[in-house]
Amino acid sequence: MVHGDTRNPLTELRRGVLEHCVLAVVRDRESYAFDIVRVLASAGELVTSEGTIYPLLSRLRRDHLVTTTWRESDAGPPRRYYLITDEGRRALDAFAGDWARFRDAVDALLGGGARGGDPDGR
């Protein structure tokens, strides 16, 4: 999500899928933003700058794909917890199907490309 590396295909991919990855994190349990970031970071490759999750969460709220609840915290100020809505679940299910087809198509091409691109011509 850095302007300077917009040509990086991973950056573009990350931008495209991150919204639905966040929905997947809050699909089964409420989480607060810091926790969502932690899960995404542990998955690898999904988050570069943690602060950029907040504009994304704002959009998910506005689009009614998540609901939020403020809860007291044992340490520090109250936290906003996120949970997927029915609308968000539908969006996530649709994306899961699209993603599977997309991934298979790219995998098939990359696999074929690797065979066709054998530098020894075999």
Add this chain to the structure above:
Amino acid sequence: MDGDELVRDYLGRLEAASWPLPPGRRTELAGEVREHIDTALAEAGRRDTVTVHNVLERPGRPEEIVATEAEIEPESSRWIDARVSGVAATVSAWGMIEIAAILLLSVGAFLLPLVGPAIGLVLVWYSSRWTTREKLIATVIVLVVFILPIVGLLSAGGLSQG
């Protein structure tokens, strides 16, 4: 800078970078990032300079967060466009009118007493570059420094002749 100063500096940079955002969203974003930093520091269990430096690396540069907001939030994007183009329009209005007004109010006051400052004031009020407050301040200064003394002198001269 100690740890707390580093955090204040970071949040100050975020506040500066987020100036074109809608006011409500700007406040909300600052609160979210502050909460993020507080949570990370609480988890780290220390607030020494090195720990704070590492924690502040995690949210990324404030400008990057605001750029992401502009990219994915249509409302924020509209606000940013409007605010930035507003500034551009204001800056572009800094032209001959303002320069002429300043010349008439300064040099013109000596070359063309009364008339110069008077025309300068008309141009000040005609300008779209300056705010009403600035125009009022300019008017008061001109009245006090240039016009009232001259009017006073003319009145005094008239009285002595009478």
